[in-house]
Every structure is written in structure tokens, then in C-alpha cells.
Amino acid sequence: MSNHHPVADTQHNKTFTAYVIGFVLSIILTVAAFFLVQKQQLTTVNLYISVAVLALVQLVVQVICFFGLHKGSERGWNLLTFVFTILIVLVVVSGSLWIMYNLNYNMDH
Amino acid sequence: MMTEVLANQDHHEHHDDSGSRVVFGFWIYLMSDLILFATLFAAYAVLRNNTYGGVGIAQITDLPRVLTETLVLLISNLTIGFAFLSQQRASKQGVILWLLVTFLIGLAFVGIEYQGFSQLVAVGNDWQRSAFLSAFFTLLGVHWFHVIAGLLWTIILIIQFASQGTSSKMATRLTCLGLFWHFVNIIWIFIFTIVYLMGVI
Structure with a gap:
């Protein structure tokens, strides 16, 4: 020991x-x-x-x-799911802002 | 303590495996929670200028108070880390002490935040006042309830550690609580930056 x-x-x-x-x-x-x-x-x-x-x-x-x-033996899976989630987050946030900005713009013009 | 180490050694393979699967499952939950917060941040970013003639973020931000809240949460990151280290040393008293300290620091955050919310509501700036305030209270409120959930979880773990002592099963539970705590505090860093700091620029 x-x-x-x-x-x-x-x-x-x-x-x-x-x-x-x-x-x-x-x-x-x-x-x-x-x-x-x-x-x-x-x-x-x-x-x-x-x-x-x-x-x-x-x-x-x-x-x-x-x-x-x-992180133990699942280290690779932790990282993979994290990176995938960040990708989803970027799509959700940038997509929402893009769509809503265009919507506001087109309603005003 | 020696026997505990030996006992852990015997079942090391099995416990390590099932424990890490539990932690990985919890990690997946945290990732889905991250997407929940992303939608709330997106809603906030879209609605932040729709104040309906009422107050905007710059008028309701008290930067010193927000900095205090941030520092309080950062300190709790360290204290829950110390609880985790005490578990590694199989020190039951250490784990309970540091979980108690973490609980009190988290409680301070919840109190300061509640004070901020009630000051807003008292002067009529509640979540029904404007789209901005709805988004503000939703994002901040969901984070606030996460901290409260963390506090309840901390109490439960204190009771369990007091009655069962340290073990590989309890280590897995403490690891999950630690991950949750660090996760909620990272969300706060983005609330601090995106809502408050960018709100007063």
C-alpha cells in the first residue's frame, strides 16, 4: 500500500x-x-x-x-458532447438574433 | 482509514466504472441545461431594447452589487473544490465543513439577488412591465432557482455524509454536485458579462 x-x-x-x-x-x-x-x-x-x-x-x-x-474514463465523450453542445448553442443564439433582426428591419421598412 | 482504502481498492474497478457512467450521464444533463440557458440568453438579447417606455438595463444595474455577487460565487467555486479534495482524503469532517461553508456562501448570493429582485418589483419594475423585464426576470430567475436547487442538494449531501461518511458512492454524488455548482457559476459569468457589463457600456 x-x-x-x-x-x-x-x-x-x-x-x-x-x-x-x-x-x-x-x-x-x-x-x-x-x-x-x-x-x-x-x-x-x-x-x-x-x-x-x-x-x-x-x-x-x-x-x-x-x-x-x-473527467475519468469518459473524457473523450465529455469533450465531444461539450463541443457539440457549443455548436448547438451558437446556432440557436446567432440564428435567433439574425432572424429577429431581419424581422424588425423588414417591419420598419 | 486504511481499511477504507483497502476496501476501495478491492472494488476499485467496478465502482470507478459505474461512478464515471453516472457522472457522464449527469454531464449530458448539464449540456441540455446549457441549451436551455442559451435560448434564454437569445430571448434576452432579442428583447433587451423593448422597454415599452420603462426602465432599461442601464438604469437598473448596480455594478458594485453585481461584482459582489460574482465574487461570492467565485469563492464558492473554491470552497466546493475543497469539499471535493476532503472527500479524496476520506475526511468526513472536512467534506461537511466545506459543504457548510459553500452552503452559506450560496445562501448569501441568493439573499443579495432576492434583495435586487424585490427592489425592482417594489417600484413597479416587475416582469409584466415590459418585454425587456420579462426576459430579464426569466433569465435571472432560472439561474436563481438553479442556485437554490444547488443549496437544497448541498444540505442533502451534508446529511448523507454525516450519516454515511465518505465512500466511492458519496464521491460520485459530490462530483455531480461539484459539476452542477461550477456549471451554474459559469452561467453567472455570462449573465455578469452579457446582461450587466454590456448593459451599461
Whole structure:
């Protein structure tokens, strides 16, 4: 049994480190987005792009640091279903916005 | 503790397999929940300017309060992670302690959010006022009820850990709760960004 403990400890420390890194990065990204909007020193378009990028970076950070820990033998399936769902989300959101924008436009003209 | 490790070792193959299938099944649920939230975000984006002469998002956003809510949820991400780590060390007290801390932090979020909702409703800005407010309350409300569901689930797990202690079965349950919690908090990051930050730009 004794040879299992160092392995378990290493795994444990890795998990701990991942949680702390994910937490610190999330705080930094959140506060950065907050101050960008608070200060309003960029142009409107640049602000939109900056906060969107910061949110997407935080999504990636949290998926890797928090979700990545729990993946076992189904890792490939987890990733595949996640990517497929993101595809559906993009179709639903961009499709809705596109259709409704055109509908508004055509009703006004 | 040693015997527990040995017992787990004996059934390791079997438990690991069925446990990971449960977690994968739960993951599929989370993905369908993600699509639910995507439709609510899409509805919000379409309706956000239809204020019917009433208040818009910029007038009802209290950025410091929203930042506080975000930081509160981020801290709870860490504390539920510590509960997960305590389970790995087979520390029953540790799991219960960190789940309790997570519960209290989640409760703080639910309280702050409720205060925000009731302030809006008190001055007549309820969900019947405009299409914007309907979409706003639907998106925020569905997220809010997810957090409440997470709180109830946390209480149930605290009771189960207190009576059963740590085991591979409980580890699977805690893993699912952890995934749910992180998922709900990622949704909040997008509410924070898309609804609030982009609302006041």
C-alpha cells in the first residue's frame, strides 16, 4: 500500500493547485472586466470586444481548472458532447438574433 | 482509514466504472441545461431594447452589487473544490465543513439577488412591465432557482455524509454536485458579462 500514497498525494496536490489557479485567474479576469467598464476609457466597440474576450477566457480557464478534474474514463465523450453542445448553442443564439433582426428591419421598412 | 482504502481498492474497478457512467450521464444533463440557458440568453438579447417606455438595463444595474455577487460565487467555486479534495482524503469532517461553508456562501448570493429582485418589483419594475423585464426576470430567475436547487442538494449531501461518511458512492454524488455548482457559476459569468457589463457600456 505504501507506494500508493505518494501517487495519491501528487494527484491531490495537482487538484488543489488547479482549483487555486482557476480561482485566482477568475478573480483577475472578473475584476479586469469590471474596471474596463467602470472606467469607460475604450471606445464602445472595443469595450464590447474586451469584455466578451475576458468572459470567453474565463470560460476556458474554468472548464480546464474546475471541470477538467472530474473527467475519468469518459473524457473523450465529455469533450465531444461539450463541443457539440457549443455548436448547438451558437446556432440557436446567432440564428435567433439574425432572424429577429431581419424581422424588425423588414417591419420598419 | 486504511481499511477504507483497502476496501476501495478491492472494488476499485467496478465502482470507478459505474461512478464515471453516472457522472457522464449527469454531464449530458448539464449540456441540455446549457441549451436551455442559451435560448434564454437569445430571448434576452432579442428583447433587451423593448422597454415599452420603462426602465432599461442601464438604469437598473448596480455594478458594485453585481461584482459582489460574482465574487461570492467565485469563492464558492473554491470552497466546493475543497469539499471535493476532503472527500479524496476520506475526511468526513472536512467534506461537511466545506459543504457548510459553500452552503452559506450560496445562501448569501441568493439573499443579495432576492434583495435586487424585490427592489425592482417594489417600484413597479416587475416582469409584466415590459418585454425587456420579462426576459430579464426569466433569465435571472432560472439561474436563481438553479442556485437554490444547488443549496437544497448541498444540505442533502451534508446529511448523507454525516450519516454515511465518505465512500466511492458519496464521491460520485459530490462530483455531480461539484459539476452542477461550477456549471451554474459559469452561467453567472455570462449573465455578469452579457446582461450587466454590456448593459451599461
